[in-house]
Amino acid sequence: MASRLLTEGIKSRVRRPSLLSKLTTINDVIESGFFKDGMRMGWSGFTGxxxxxxxxxxxxxxxxxNNLQGKLKFDLYVGASTSAEVEDRWAKNGMIARRYPYQLGRVLRNEINKNHIKFADKHLSEFPLDLLSGYYTLEKKGNVMEKLDVAIVEATAITERGNIIPGASVGATPEIVQSASKIIIEVNTELPNFEGLHDITLGKFAPYKFPNLIQRVDDRIGTTYIPCDSEKVIAVIESKIPDHTSDSEPQDDTSHKIANLILELFEHEVTMGRLPPQLLPLQSGVGNIANAIIGGLADGPFTDVEVWTEVIQDTFLDFWEHHKLAFASATSVGFSPAGFKRFYEMWNELKDRLVLRGQSVSNSPEIIRRLGVIAMNTPIEFDIYSHANSTHVCGTKMLNGIGGSADFLRNSKLSIIHTPSTRPTKKDPIGISCVVPMCSHIDHTEHDLDILVTEQGLADVRGLSPIERAHLIINKCAHPEYRPILNDYLNIAEKECMNIGAAHEPHMLDKVFKMHSNVLSEKNTMRIDSW
Amino acid sequence: MASRLLTEGIKSRVRRPSLLSKLTTINDVIESGFFKDGMRMGWSGFTGxxxxxxxxxxxxxxxxxNNLQGKLKFDLYVGASTSAEVEDRWAKNGMIARRYPYQLGRVLRNEINKNHIKFADKHLSEFPLDLLSGYYTLEKKGNVMEKLDVAIVEATAITERGNIIPGASVGATPEIVQSASKIIIEVNTELPNFEGLHDITLGKFAPYKFPNLIQRVDDRIGTTYIPCDSEKVIAVIESKIPDHTSDSEPQDDTSHKIANLILELFEHEVTMGRLPPQLLPLQSGVGNIANAIIGGLADGPFTDVEVWTEVIQDTFLDFWEHHKLAFASATSVGFSPAGFKRFYEMWNELKDRLVLRGQSVSNSPEIIRRLGVIAMNTPIEFDIYSHANSTHVCGTKMLNGIGGSADFLRNSKLSIIHTPSTRPTKKDPIGISCVVPMCSHIDHTEHDLDILVTEQGLADVRGLSPIERAHLIINKCAHPEYRPILNDYLNIAEKECMNIGAAHEPHMLDKVFKMHSNVLSEKNTMRIDSW
Known part of the structure; x- marks a missing residue:
């Protein structure tokens, strides 16, 4: 180790002397020939x-x-997305053979959709357990260790015993560190030390599992660090680069209308005695509708609200500041640059009102069902019988991956999906209806969804049969331009299926994707002339 | 109460004097005018x-x-199916307005598929909680009580405190009893008293829920009875009619081939260290493939095997008798008449190696994931990207309902689906391929399935991308007659989607159900000439 590497910053963050002796530069590691084509690699990180x-x-x-494009390829496993810039650069350089289980980035996505990069999505709660179980390394014997050749992990500190204090996300890092033969730790001295913000538990294996004892969003049952075997650490590197996040999506009229419908629903459910006055712990996806809902709650009538979610976004800062949000649990804080600045300013107040957990806990079916979470997510489209597509545009083109949407929508006490009723195409400002006869790819089934919302209205489908659902969804949620088209579909399909005694969920299989095919044609709109 | 009703049988089974005083006949209850059109009704019962x-x-x-057909209609809620004969008779008489969440019976199914009876299926683990949460009674205020007008429940005994000892199933009876304003108990004195076989817990409501403490299949955490408020009981009736079950489905060459492939997989997984020598707790669906698998295990190399499932069938008796099955937990024992006779003969030996729980526990995601269950179920069809259809024939015709298949397949450690590769139509002995380009209805998504099996072979899709999965599934599982048809589909779809950079999961949306449409046409086969 060159002594110039031993900065004041790194000395204050790395509290284990034996790891300080592994301080090096990444170029030294690369030049040592450590990285080899075909390696399986895990990174820390979650939602950027x-x-x-x-x-x-x-x-x-x-x-x-060195003109090694396509000659140094890795299988890349990360809890969810990291930085689009970095992953896009890797994708462009042909450095990714496989990428599981979630991704973000234009180039990466294009390469996945050309089948140049193998990709499969997976429920985020299950991914870390599948990794530990050896489901991504079927040719290897044994149960837990050394599934990955190397884990590359960002820390904001290293403890006396060599354990890792993560930064703004936990994700699958605990399991990635356990699964790796070798570990490279990047200690970020530019970020604050996040010590104390995390609650880390490690998955146990059946038949040696125990109940997860979390009963409240603020329960802590684990450690403040990720356990790490110092002997596996091959390099400690100082980093001074902050997380590269983007500005939060602006709220618009549509997202405000949707948010208002959902807040009205909450008030109704409290009145009917199906929700307590403080609601139940909320899960909220990402994007402008989620921002509008949380923004609405920050100014709304509910107090002592709790959050059990994946990602905390900017509007949560208002939610706290207005003393409406009592406590939040998540697996990452994905603020905008301005949001992070505010977050660090509020640190002393917030550090006891927030905890970050691994994604196998934040997205755990066990805990989501126990807490009675209210789940809210934006799909690509939903259909008249209440199935939803969260992943594949027109059934074939991967967007990002299923993420945690199914963990939450399946197991929540009240599952809500929300989307604008239409999206524009190049030729038609309302060329895509987000309400369709049948989803072109199904990620969430009719058994999982309670409430469907667009800016047009809210359909509460609890307890309804498929045909009852279809009438309600078309007439409450579809855009007025698409209502007659969808009602026609339903009526013709019902008549045809009734004739053959097969009308529980009427469809015309030969025409069911006609709206999708039409938008892919040069007409570029789902507004078809007839069925 | 007429003293002639006070038989020795009923005196030995009803241990609470105040309930003996409610002994009556059902005709007296009916003539009192208690049953009214439009009532919401819950029954005990599960899988017949x-x-x-x-x-x-x-x-x-x-x-x-009294020629009241269509004039005395009820909403009928039962944990799963009851007797097809009785429900068919009700369906024929127009006595069912709604029937949730699972059904069996030819007439009932036809009425559902004509939309004369409203039906919706639901994960069996969730149904009881949705009922208690008021999701089937949205117009009623309040949280728990009196959702149903009446519960009609079979008991094999009533305790000193008036609590109910069920018979061969628990299902949703605990929650149905809690949700009812009035209760009618049919005490079956022909059946043995099943006291001691059950472990009953009652769902708590978020935010007042606790971890379920079950850690082993044989853990008992509840009571041996279903709590029941005697003041709600309006009638106690003696019954001497046994459960009307059918003979178990015969195993054939196809089911034996499938069972052998699965047993080989288990041995491989043990060798690779991904399963312990005694395997992990097994869930097995109903039908002849499930019978063949359990039959194979009864004669197989694994000992001390445990079972965590919904329904115990006849072949489990061999499994116990051959000292291979250590313990089984289920929500019902659905033996054939001959199987029940054997079961009662083995009672003393079996009573400590079997427990029956409510379906909210037997199918609990929390426990299934904790125990690392190996789930095995038969779908109607699966597709080349590993989605499965368990409910709707050709996308529109309800068969029985999703039942517990998704509870198990989503949350299990290893999820397996198995089906013959083809089924006959009237015109073609292999007219239906159970491997299709896209399932016509999707109940289980690609994120939920690990292993797909037909008599042709086994596809292990863990860790694979969609296109990798498709090649493997077609070439391992499809019938040789359908392999070229499916490979053509995949190749053409891949080429078309690659052209527009949308080939993560290639499909031709305008032709994707061509095989299904062809089988519905007069050709009556999925063997199409070309795409």
Whole structure:
């Protein structure tokens, strides 16, 4: 170790001397020939925060400088998405063979949709357990260890015993660290030390599992660090690069209308005695509708509200500041740059009102069902019988992955999906109806969804039969331009299916995707002339 | 109460004097005018056992004698299916307005598929909680009580405190009893007293829920009875009618081939260290493939095997008798008449190696995931990307309902679906391929299935991308006659989607159900000439 690497920053963050002796530069590691084509690699990170910033960029530099494009390929496993910039650069350089289980980034997505990069999505609660179970390394014997050749992990500190204090996300890092033969730790001295914000537990294996004892969103049952075997650490590297996040999506008229409908629903459910006055713990997805809902709650009538979710976004800061949000549990804080600044300013107040857990806990079916979570997510489209597509545009093109949407929508006490009723195409400002006869890809089934909302209205389908649901969904949620088209479909399909005694969920299988095919044609709109 | 009703049988089974004083006949209850059109009604029962035998038949007699067909209609909620004969008679007499969440019976199914009877299926683990939460009674205020006008429940005994000892099933009876304003108990004195076989817990409501403490299949955490408020009991009736079950489905060459492939997989997983030598607790569906698998295990190399499932069938008796099955937990024992005779003969040996729980526990995601259950179920069809259809034939015609298949397949450690590769139509002995381009209805998504099996072979899709899965599934599982048809589909779809950069999961949306449409046409086969 060159002594110039031993900065004041790194000395204050790395409290285990034996790991300080592993302080090095990533170029030294690369030049040692450690990275080999075909390696399986795990990174820390979740929704664009807490990912390693030094190693991936240095490896990309190395490939570009040495014209190794397509010759140094890795299987890449991360809890969810990291930085689109970095992953896109890797995708462009042909450095990714496989990427599981969630992704973000234009180039990466294009390569996945050309089948140049193998990708499969997976419920985020299950991914870390499948990794530990060896489901991504079927040719290897044994149960737990050394599934990955290397884990590259960002820390904001290292404890006396060599354990890792993560930054703004936990994700699958605990399991990735356990599964790796070798570990590279990037200690970020530019970020604050996040010590105390995390609650880390490690998955146990059946038949040796115990009940997870979390009963309240603020329960802590684990450690403040990710356990790490120092002997596996091959390099400690200082990083001074902050998380590269984007500004939060602006709320618009549509998202405000949707948010208001959902707040009205909450008031109704409290009145009817099906929700307590403080509601039940909320899960809220990402995007402008989620922002509008949380923004609405920050100014709304409910107090002592709790949150059990995946990602905390900017509007949660208002929610706390207005003393409406009592406590939040998540697996990452994905603020905008301005949001992070505010977050650090509010740190002393917030640190006891927030906890970050691994995604196998934040998304655990066991806990989601126990707490009675209210889940809210935005799909690509939903259908008249209340199935939803969260992943594949027109059934074939992967957007990002299923993420945690199914963990929450299946297991929540009240499951809500919300989307604008239409989206524009190049030729028609309302060319895509988000309410369709049948979803072109199904991620959430009719058995999982209670409430469907667009800016047009809210359909509460609890207890309804499929045909009852269809009438309600078309007339409450579809855009007025699409209502007659969808009602026609339902009526013709019902008549045809009734004739053959097969009308529990009427469909015309030969025409069911006609609206989708029409939008893919040069007409570029789902507004078809007839069925 | 007429003293002639006070038989020795009933005196030995009803241990609470105040309930003996409610002993009556069902005709007296009917003539009192208690049953009214539009009532919401819950029955005990699960998969054809433990359902009330007196009241439903007496009500059908009453309707038939008084020409009340279609004028005395009920909403009927039962944990799962009861007796097809009784429900078919009710369906024929127009006595069912709604029927949730699972059904069996030719007439009932036809009425559902003509939309004369409203039906919706639901994960069996969730149904009891939705009922208690008021999701089937949205117009009523309040949280728990009096959702149903009456519960009609079979007991094999009543305790000193008036609590109910069920018979061969628990299902949703605990929650149905809690949700009812009035209760009618049919005490079956022909069946043995099942006291001690059950472990009953009652669902708590978020935010007042606790971890379920079950950690082993044989853990007992509840009571041996279903709590029941005697003041709500309006009638106690003696029943002497046994459960009307059918003979178990014969195993054939196809089911043996499938069972052998699965047993080979288990041995491989043990060798690779991904399963312990005694396997993990098994869930097994109903039908001849399930019978063949359990039959194979009864003669197989694994000992101390445990079972965590919904329904115990005849072949489990061999499994116990051969000292291979250590313990089984289920929500019902659905033996054939000959199987029940054997079961009662083995009672003393079996009573400590079996427990029956409510379906909210037997199918609980929390416990299934904790125990690491191996789930095995038969779908109607699965597709090349590993989605499965368990409910709707050709996308529109309801078969029985989703039952517990998704509770198990989503949450299990290893999820397996198995089906013959083809089924016959009237015109073609292999007219239906159970491997299709896209399922015509999706109940289980690609994120939920690990292993797909037909008599042709086994596809292990863990860790694979969709296109990798498709090649494997077609070439391992499809019937040789359908392999070229499916490979053509995949190749053409891949080419078309690649052209527009949308080939993560290639499909031709305008032709995707061509095989289904062809089987519905006069050709009556999925063997199409070309795409």
């Amino acid at each position: 925060v807490g990912y390693p910033k030094i190693t991936p960029n240095a490896l990309a530099d190395y490939v570009e400088k | 056992v433990g359902y009330p035998k007196i009241t439903p038949n007496a009500l059908a007699d009453y309707v038939e004698k």
